Amino acid sequence: MGIVFIKVVKTHSPALHSHRVSKVVTVFAFSANAADVTAQGTTEDGLTWQLTGDGVLTISGSGAMQDYTAASQGFSSYLTQAPWGELSDDVQSVVISSGVTSIGKNAFRGMTVESVSLPHGLTVIGDYAFSNAIGEGCVTEMTLPEGLKSIGRNAFTSSGLQSVTIPA
Secondary structure, eight states, X not given: OOEEEEEEEEEEOGGGOXXXXXXXXXXXXXXXXXXXXXXXXXXXXSOEEEEETTSEEXXXXXXXXXXXXXXXXXXXEEEEOSTTGGGGGGOOXXXXXXXXXXXXXXXXXXXXXXXXXXXXXXXXXXXXXXXXOOSTTOOOEEEOOTTOOEXXXXXXXXXXXXXXXXXX
């Protein structure tokens, strides 16, 4: 069994009488399995993300992903400032779940990933979304989903991408 964290929050609610205190208990359980969540969050646009111990970064929710900035990491190298950017060394693959309609500018810039899964219903890949993802083991092939309407400027520049399958 993993480690269990219990968070107890005491709140005072007028609806529960003026001197009554209610307790909210939240339980978080973590185990040492590779597929367990190691980091997670919610972006300003309401999409959720989670990184598992086996290196899978999953973006879920409904709607468009916001645009992000990228910070210089030296000569011609940039890294996304998205919430998952600081975990880039731990990310091996990116999964964009059904319901996400666009990938924001710079979203995965500078992240060397082995695979990318894009959902049907994705309509936009933003500028520099996967650029500067070079290095050992980076994704070399990608299948674009049906319904994709726009690929931003330099979305795959210096990415190591060698083959792209475009639906008919």
